[in-house]
Amino acid sequence: MILRLLAYLWAAPATALGMLAGALALLLGARVRRERGVLEFSGGELGQIISALPRPVAFAGITLGHVILGTTREALDELRDHEHVHVRQYERWGVFLLPAYLLSSCWQAARGRGFYSANRFEREAREASERPNA
Numbered sequence: 001m002i003l004r005l006l007a008y009l010w011a012a013p014a015t016a017l018g019m020l021a022g023a024l025a026l027l028l029g030a031r032v033r034r035e036r037g038v039l040e041f042s043g044g045e046l047g048q049i050i051s052a053l054p055r056p057v058a059f060a061g062i063t064l065g066h067v068i069l070g071t072t073r074e075a076l077d078e079l080r081d082h083e084h085v086h087v088r089q090y091e092r093w094g095v096f097l098l099p100a101y102l103l104s105s106c107w108q109a110a111r112g113r114g115f116y117s118a119n120r121f122e123r124e125a126r127e128a129s130e131r132p133n134a
């Protein structure tokens with residue numbers, strides 16, 4: 001119980017960013033619900049705008065601390081296991097996950113690998129969410 005509380009506190013700065021993005025999404029018609037201890041925002045005009053972005057920038061879901069933002073509820077249902085691996089990463093790294101994630105992407109890109117696909121945090125999320133009981 002106390003460890004769970006500490007995990008929420010440690011990730012709180014990133015969660016605050018997620019809440020700001022979520023509040024903006026709500027103003028643009030998104031819906032929010034609580035799922036597995038995380039707030040999920042989905043739908044609305046922001047989701048449509050993000051879906052319409054060019055391929056390298058568009059995304060279906062993003063995690064900021066204990067907040068997951070998805071373009072649609074269906075996208076969240078598909079991505080939930082993957083995004084919850086990122087939630088666990090925030091619980092380990094706290095707000096330092098954001099610069100570490102960016103550094104990992106830049107490091108991989110500098111080595112000629114995929115900025116997103118080769119990122120160590122994305123690889124971990126893909127591998128963990130593809131395992132049963134991840």
Ligand SMILES: [Zn+2]
Nearest residue numbers: 082086122125
């Ligand atoms: Zn991911």
